[in-house]
Amino acid sequence: MSLNAPATREEIAALYKSPVLDLVYRAATVHREHHDPRQVQVCTLLSIKTGGCPENCSYCSQSAHFDTGLERQELLSLEAVREAAERAAAAGSTRFCMGAAWRQVRDGAEFDRVLDMVRTVAATGMEVCCTLGMLTADQARQLREAGLHAYNHNLDTGENYYPEIVSTRTYRDRIETLGHVGRAGISVCCGGILGMGESDEDRIDLLCALLQLPTPPESIPVNALVPIAGTPLGDREKTTVWELVRMIACARILFPTAMVRLSAGRDQLSTAEQALCFLAGANSIFSGDRLLTTPHPGTDADQALFDLLDLEARPPQSASERVDQLAEAVVDRG
Numbered sequence: 001m002s003l004n005a006p007a008t009r010e011e012i013a014a015l016y017k018s019p020v021l022d023l024v025y026r027a028a029t030v031h032r033e034h035h036d037p038r039q040v041q042v043c044t045l046l047s048i049k050t051g052g053c054p055e056n057c058s059y060c061s062q063s064a065h066f067d068t069g070l071e072r073q074e075l076l077s078l079e080a081v082r083e084a085a086e087r088a089a090a091a092g093s094t095r096f097c098m099g100a101a102w103r104q105v106r107d108g109a110e111f112d113r114v115l116d117m118v119r120t121v122a123a124t125g126m127e128v129c130c131t132l133g134m135l136t137a138d139q140a141r142q143l144r145e146a147g148l149h150a151y152n153h154n155l156d157t158g159e160n161y162y163p164e165i166v167s168t169r170t171y172r173d174r175i176e177t178l179g180h181v182g183r184a185g186i187s188v189c190c191g192g193i194l195g196m197g198e199s200d201e202d203r204i205d206l207l208c209a210l211l212q213l214p215t216p217p218e219s220i221p222v223n224a225l226v227p228i229a230g231t232p233l234g235d236r237e238k239t240t241v242w243e244l245v246r247m248i249a250c251a252r253i254l255f256p257t258a259m260v261r262l263s264a265g266r267d268q269l270s271t272a273e274q275a276l277c278f279l280a281g282a283n284s285i286f287s288g289d290r291l292l293t294t295p296h297p298g299t300d301a302d303q304a305l306f307d308l309l310d311l312e313a314r315p316p317q318s319a320s321e322r323v324d325q326l327a328e329a330v331v332d333r334g
């Protein structure tokens with residue numbers, strides 16, 4: 001295996017298909033060159049507006065197109081978000097991500113409330129992330145001015161497979177929003193989901209698409225599908241740890257300085273399987289007993305995991321450390 005960063009689709013495919021333990025070894029080596037492997041960032045998710053979403057993402061509990069039995073919740077109050085953020089910070093989270101079941105952000109009172117939520121969370125000292133659907137350039141600018149650190153907007157899978165999963169928006173729409181996010185100076189958080197029936201080629205396409213984004217992602221969530229009864233993907237087989245490990249390792253090698261987040265589906269993994277994911281370069285988890293709308297391991301289980309594996313929650317980064325990291329990422333990518 002060459003040690004230069006793979007750049008062409010062929011090289012990325014060869015990387016993805018390399019023997020899994022070679023891949024893990026190489027990813028672990030890259031990981032140790034750029035990060036303290038004992039540190040894992042702990043993040044908290046909060047659904048600020050739940051259910052009734054007009055999009056038809058086949059995996060999602062929140063789409064109004066499917067009957068999933070999920071209780072809808074209108075946009076939370078600023079006070080409810082403040083309390084949740086303070087609890088998360090006290091429990092050791094350094095990143096707080098607010099998700100809304102919207103197709104796109106609309107200007108008006110609700111967006112103004114979200115801007116206030118961003119200011120409120122930023123005041124706790126945690127990194128603030130949002131995932132609100134599609135954005136315009138001006139909305140991205142307003143979020144940045146309110147103190148937003150990162151915006152999560154996943155490509156989910158490769159472009160060819162995407163229409164099988166969502167038909168109410170296009171891959172181009174996703175990339176356009178990610179362009180607005182990057183140009184506004186907001187850190188790009190973009191990843192995908194495994195286990196939706198996609199092929200290895202679709203996963204390789206996703207990795208290539210991430211490499212071609214107008215602004216490179218500094219944060220890559222790797223989700224395993226959480227099958228939701230009532231959705232078209234409700235009866236999919238569980239994703240294996242080997243599929244997750246391959247994707248995490250490739251993301252780590254292709255994006256050495258990014259945070260690679262072991263996201264949805266972690267509750268399906270044993271301690272040993274999670275350890276393998278950390279070895280392959282994952283360095284962030286979501287904590288708490290709820291992910292966005294589905295159950296999750298809970299903080300006691302997370303603490304036991306950290307104790308057993310001698311991991312520690314990554315301390316908050318200063319603004320200057322973030323700038324240094326960004327500069328390193330730019331140099332790395334030539």
Ligand code: SAM
Nearest residue numbers: 059060099100102131133154223224225226264
């Ligand atoms: N509505 C916004 C959007 O789609 O960008 C934000 C919320 S959405 C829940 C955020 C991401 O969570 C999705 O892009 C998808 O990648 C992931 N996700 C949603 N449901 C999932 C599931 N059942 N299993 C795994 N990942 C899921």
Ligand code: DTB
Nearest residue numbers: 099221226263264291292293294
């Ligand atoms: C991401 O890629 N994974 C997180 C976060 N971004 C918002 C959400 C996963 C949602 C999993 C299913 C649920 O709990 O609703």
Ligand code: SF4
Nearest residue numbers: 053055057060063101
């Ligand atoms: Fe809506 Fe986001 Fe769920 Fe798609 S993933 S249905 S856009 S909440």
